[in-house]
Amino acid sequence: MTAEKNSEPGGTAPREADVVVIGAGLAGLTAADALLRAGLEPLVLEARDRVGGRTLSEPIGDGAVVELGGQWLAEGNARMGALAGRAGAALFRNHTGGTDLMEIAGRIRRQRGALPPLNLPALLDVGLARLKLDRMVGSVPVRAPWRAPRADWLDGHSVGEWLDGNVRSREGRELLDVAFTTLWGTAPDRINLLQALMYIGSTGRFDNLTTTKIQDRITGGAAHVAQWLAAGLGDRVLLEAPVTELVRGNGTVEAVSARGRVRARRAVVALAPQLADRISFEPRLPHDRAVALRSLPMGAVTKVSAVYSTPFWREHGLSGKALTSHGPLTAVFDNSAPGDGAAGVLVAFAPGGRARDLAALPAGERRQAVLGTLARLFGPEAGSPDLYFEKDWTSDPWSRGGYFGLPAIGAMHGAVRMLAEPIGPIHWAGSETVLKDYGGMEGAVASGERAAAEVLAALTAEVEQPV
Secondary structure (H helix, E strand, C coil): CCCECCCCCCCCCCCEEEEEEECCCHHHHHHHHHHHHCCCCEEEECCCCCCCCCCCEEEEECCEEEECCCCCECCCCHHHHHHHHHCCCCEEECCCCCEEEEEECCEEEEECCCCCCCCHHHHHHHHHHHHHHHHHHCCCCCCCHHHCCCHHHHHCCEHHHHHHHHCCCHHHHHHHHHHHHHHHCCCHHHCEHHHHHHHHHHHCCHHHHCCCCCCEEECCCHHHHHHHHHHHHHHHEECCCCEEEEEECCCCEEEEECCEEEEEEEEEEECCHHHHCCCEEECCCCHHHHHHHHCCCECCEEEEEEEECCCHHHHHCEEEEEEECCCCCCEEEECCCCCCCCCEEEEEEEEHHHHHHHHCCCHHHHHHHHHHHHHHHHCHHHHCCCEEEEEEHHHCCCCCCCCCECCCCCCHHHHHHHCCCCECCEEEECHHHCCCCCCCHHHHHHHHHHHHHHHHHHHHHHHHCCC
């Protein structure tokens, strides 16, 4: 059995299921897989014409793919690694050998070693800022950031405000602005400081976020894992079935979608918060939960892949990694598959306002702007790839941005804290409903496992209640 598309307008989904799961990303598929293995009948409703959510791959020949969505596994991402193993996909370490590039203050510089190639005042400034950040990170419990000393103050301020008070040099501020914007998909003045410290804490320290040297990738791409999960669920996954309404009844919940109405004993909403907010709930969600869903808008990001016959930059001693404060891109990485003879792939990111500015251009001008930046960094050869792919996640109606929901200033005490709490028969999954590994593939898998366990416990309790 395979995931079923709505080939006929007005096609009707099955009327009954034990659990209806809304969203066929890693969170929803993990939850459905766990429920099926526990003996229940899940039904997954997915708005897109594909599974995988914020993971997405495109084939480039000979079984290789480029990844246009989530792809990297950080150190300690055991759940996602184990799931990839179940899907028959090996992990491999990202290529990092060679010299990195940095374009700051209008000049391209080569970085040899761990220290960024900044002038001495800026280097000291950035080093001190990193030490201060890591010291603050150490005081924030990752799974309960609201318990941190001065949590209210941290929640009420942005990273941009913190940088204003702690980074004095122009080059240092330029570099840290690029780093934060790349990692969060928005400008530092929109990043909740408490959330940022929690997020950094998931990896241990700030430098772990800015390197790919300790990160793994999945052979065949992360989207392969989602496709494998969906294949195991077969026709229990319905595509092109956006849910518009969830109605709680007497011991049931009914989902209204483009594929008809589905009645179940429980529901799992496995969507980004701002997408869940588009669903009409009857009766209405509690006011605080409705506000919470609206308090985590997505960042903005366009991800680009340029494919070449070989990773030619390695021949020039370059790693393929670059950070730049000029042009539509901010960060570039070598994204080639392992093995001799594999095509060379550069993956690049245009985050925040740069993503929106890039999206406003015609397709030809977008490509020219991106390839112009790659050519400036890596030489003329980078301006003429064999294949070119771009994914504007902000314009995707079923993502509306990337990489994850960004808590508004002051939202960590309320919005983020309550997102995982069930409301009657409705349970919640998605990478924004976890704190450790927030926003990533590991967090998505963890949230799906947690939601499935909650459903199983609730249904077991119902059966055991005395008549």
